[in-house]
Amino acid sequence: MTITLDDLVLVLTECAGADDDVTLTGQNLDVPFTDLGYDSLALLETAALMKQRFAVDLTDEEVTGIETPREFLDRVNHAAAQAA
Numbered sequence: 001m002t003i004t005l006d007d008l009v010l011v012l013t014e015c016a017g018a019d020d021d022v023t024l025t026g027q028n029l030d031v032p033f034t035d036l037g038y039d040s041l042a043l044l045e046t047a048a049l050m051k052q053r054f055a056v057d058l059t060d061e062e063v064t065g066i067e068t069p070r071e072f073l074d075r076v077n078h079a080a081a082q083a084a
Helices: 007-014 039-053 060-064 069-083
Strands: none
Touching: 007 039, 007 069, 039 060, 039 069
């Protein structure tokens, strides 16, 4: 199973809402979450919901060290592969 950008966008939107000024796409995968309007609490909530939906477990320390959407996807997909 691969967690996609669409999955991440859906979960982020559920956890933190959508910023009308920013749309998360493949074009801005390397933009820091803070520049996209997401704080560490939003990422922690996103990781918790990812755990419920996709059975991927990231520690709080891992999550708070994630800076970009690409890094988030890499980490959750690595965790999913390890869990399989």
